[in-house]
Amino acid sequence: MQSTKLLSIAPSVPVWVDTEQLIFDRKFYDGMLQYIEAWEGSIRCVIRTSNKQLPAFGTITKSREELPFEIMLIEKDGKVESQHLAGSQVVLASGDNFNGLHISRICKNLGIKCVYSIEYIPETRYQIIEMEGNGYIRTLRKKLYIWQGEHKRKSAFKYADGLQANGAAAYNEYKLFPNCHLYFDTRINKDILISDDQLKQRFKNLEDRKTLHLAFSGRLIKMKGADHLVELAKKLTTKGVDYKMTIYGAGDQESSMKAQIQNLALEKNVCLAGAVDFYSELIPDIKANVDLYVVLHRQSDPSCTYLETLSCGIPIVGYANKAFLGLLERADIGWAKPISDITGIADIVESLSINKDKLMxxxxxxxxxxxLHDFETTFKARIKHLSDLLN
Structure with a gap:
């Protein structure tokens, strides 16, 4: 017999409303399905609407009647109120969203258990502001807003019954708060993980050819280090490394990267593959063909790229941001160099092109x-963290 326990989820991602249709972020919606499967009770989604432009890909459209969970829509500038949470036994709210930092106090007043999920650390928020290039005064004001917001965040966390920290950087930042659970975000199910046979075949291909296959995937923006990829390719070419680099994704750096590739005559080595479907194109392609991932992220956010790359049996060379360093502390899965040390990254790639045993x-x-961290296992652990509050 199913329990009547109600879990309410207040995410940071919005939903888009198109007449009678609701358009969700695909990753978020898949996560909701996991909550439904694992939670012994019912699920409510308390979510803001958005009038911003829809993402080019990664969404799913559903009617209200199709939803396997209760949904409450809040206007884009509205706030979660007591009536949205009434009847809940547990609330899982985004701790990254400034507009949700009052939720733990509402829960405390209503006798509801509250857990915040958190991804970004203050350093990352400051980095994002600095990258915007808004001028000294405006940047200073935004940093002050972040500083004040962090005080509110920590105050909200004191009222909460637990935290779920996505990635090592967030966990290390907030682990002193009671009941802090570490997880690594991913979209990879058990059945998508690279098999032993697939990995053996890729190793055979690596041994049979001289060319080292590199890849990057994600938004082509400065924060993700996209502007350093072509510079890295130039250094590898100068060193005489036999390589091919495939860059998946789109973003504001794409046109300048394309021009650089042409100006440096790197077309034979570097391919801009554009934005591709994650499940049907990206994952099968990198599983079969990629030897090493290049992740030059300047910031320490817990990008899915890390775990999803590892799920394909691909090690990572990247910048030593706090997220990647925290991952390396837990598993020997790659190599790190200080942020912006493109020469150091090139040296590692050159060495691996010769020492393929290290790569394998x-x-x-x-x-x-x-x-140990596939999609299902990760969600079950997060659900247990929530349900344990009621035991």
Missing amino acids: AKSKNAIEFAR
């Missing part, structure tokens, strides 16, 4: 770690 050893470490 860390590929095995990658999939071993990923098997």
Whole structure:
């Protein structure tokens, strides 16, 4: 017999409303389905609407009647109120969203257990502002807003019954708060993980050819280090490394990257593949063809790229941001150099093009770690963290 326990989820992502249709972020919607499957009770989604432009990909459209969970829509500038949470036993709210930092106090007043999920650390928020290039005074004001917001965030966390920290950077930042649970975000199910046979075949291909296959995927923006990829390719070419780099994604750096590739005559080595479907194109392609991922993220946010790359048995070379360093502390799955040390990254790639055994050893470490953190396992652990509050 199903329990009547109600879990209410107040995410940071919005929903888009198109007449009678609701358009969700696909990753968020898949997560909701996991909550429904694992939670012994019912699920309510308390979510803001958005009138911003829809993402180019990664969405799913549903009618209200199709939803397997209760939904409450809040206007884009509205706030979660007591009536939205009434009847809940547990609330899981986004701790990254400034507009939700009052939720733990509402829950305390209503006798509801409250857990915040958190991804970004203050350093990352400051980095984002600095990258915007808004001028000294405006940047200072925004940093002050972040500083004040962080005080509110920590105050809200004191009223909460627990935290769920996405990635090592957030966990290390907030682990002193009671009942802090570490998880690594991913979209990879068990059945998508690279198999032993697939990995053996890729190793055979690596041994049979001289060319080292590199890849990057994600938004082509400065914060993700996209502007350093072509510079890295230039250094590898100068060193005489036999390589091919495939860059998946789209963003504001794409046109300048394309021009750089042409100006440096790197077309034979570097391919801008554009934005591709995650499940049907990206994952099958990198599983079969990529030896090493290049992740030059300047910031320490818990990008899905890390775990999803490891799930394909691909090690990572990247900048030593706090998210990647925290991952390396837990698993020997790659190599790090200080942020903006493109020469250091190029040196590592050059070394691996000669020492392929090192590459294959860390590929095995990658999939071993990923098997412990697939989508289903991660969600079950998060659900248990929530349900334990009621025991």
